[in-house]
Amino acid sequence: MIDRMQGKISLVTGATNGIGKITAMALAKQGATVVIIGRNAQKTQETQEEIRRESGNAQIDYIVADLSSMAQVRTAAQTFRSKYKQLHVLVNNAGALFNERQVSADGYEMTFALNHLNYFLLTHELLDLLIASGSASQKARVVNVSSLAHTGGKIDFDDLNSSKRYRGFGAYAQSKLANILFSNELARRMQQANAPVTSNALHPGFVATGFGQGNSGILTFIFKIIRPFAISPEKGAETSIYLASSPEVEGVTGQYFADKKAAKPAAQATDLATAQRLWQVSEQMTQ
Numbered sequence: 001m002i003d004r005m006q007g008k009i010s011l012v013t014g015a016t017n018g019i020g021k022i023t024a025m026a027l028a029k030q031g032a033t034v035v036i037i038g039r040n041a042q043k044t045q046e047t048q049e050e051i052r053r054e055s056g057n058a059q060i061d062y063i064v065a066d067l068s069s070m071a072q073v074r075t076a077a078q079t080f081r082s083k084y085k086q087l088h089v090l091v092n093n094a095g096a097l098f099n100e101r102q103v104s105a106d107g108y109e110m111t112f113a114l115n116h117l118n119y120f121l122l123t124h125e126l127l128d129l130l131i132a133s134g135s136a137s138q139k140a141r142v143v144n145v146s147s148l149a150h151t152g153g154k155i156d157f158d159d160l161n162s163s164k165r166y167r168g169f170g171a172y173a174q175s176k177l178a179n180i181l182f183s184n185e186l187a188r189r190m191q192q193a194n195a196p197v198t199s200n201a202l203h204p205g206f207v208a209t210g211f212g213q214g215n216s217g218i219l220t221f222i223f224k225i226i227r228p229f230a231i232s233p234e235k236g237a238e239t240s241i242y243l244a245s246s247p248e249v250e251g252v253t254g255q256y257f258a259d260k261k262a263a264k265p266a267a268q269a270t271d272l273a274t275a276q277r278l279w280q281v282s283e284q285m286t287q
């Protein structure tokens, strides 16, 4: 076990499968205390046991929450705070694509709720812990798993919930664009406040995970056809692990990464006015 992350407390969402699970495992192998969030109690507990067993690290904990529900995001953050007084690394990773329009417990379109509002609210609920845990030489880190799909996205402020017209991929692209806008705006705010927290977004690659598997119809068919071209979850998690733990990115903030390198996101992902407006609207939606 490499002990690069010894003494660090990390929280990984969507860690019961795919990229999140590999990320949590890698942080555990580096000696971090790892808290995973999953929505299914049994699967989450089994994942905790698997990570403990395979990493040889006993400091693995879990919280059960459906992160599409803002009440459950809040409860998960409270549960975390009741047990841990520090948070050095938050990996916002849980996400999905929904072929059919679904509505969350709060009445929001499911993709926007799970993929964006969850990242936004969980980070806010834990931001003071992140700020208190970082230092000038070792900043706390927020890692936001986005996607190249953001390039096809547009933030539709007139219909964020896609109630007029729903297209699964369009809603997904909007949410992944929101991830980068949120990540950048958080980085800016932390810099302005001189707070020791970095925030970066990433594209993991096209990865053979559970992603897209729960859908029916044309999307399932498309995912089946293109799956042989996908990279492994181990490869797909590399950029998340890099941003969460590598000394090479100490202090790096407000960037978008792919393949462990800073990359240029689409122009709409770096628009300041859109990022600030989205921040305000997200605050209202998560009140």
Ligand SMILES: NC(=O)c1ccc[n+]([C@@H]2O[C@H](COP(=O)([O-])OP(=O)(O)OC[C@H]3O[C@@H](n4cnc5c(N)ncnc54)[C@H](OP(=O)(O)O)[C@@H]3O)[C@@H](O)[C@H]2O)c1
Residues within 6 Å of the ligand: 013, 014, 015, 016, 017, 018, 019, 020, 037, 038, 039, 040, 043, 065, 066, 067, 068, 093, 094, 095, 096, 114, 145, 146, 147, 148, 203, 204, 205, 206, 207, 208, 209, 210, 211, 212
């Ligand atoms: N795979 C790709 O090609 C690809 C490409 C670009 C970006 N991404 C992004 O990578 C991230 C991880 O996806 P993945 O590919 O690893 O997919 P995955 O294998 O389907 O894993 C998604 C994780 O999110 C969890 N999750 C889903 N809905 C949830 C909810 N309502 N509450 C709490 N947790 C929930 C899942 O829990 P269960 O285990 O219970 O299902 C699972 O742990 C996502 O943000 C996705 O947008 C993936």
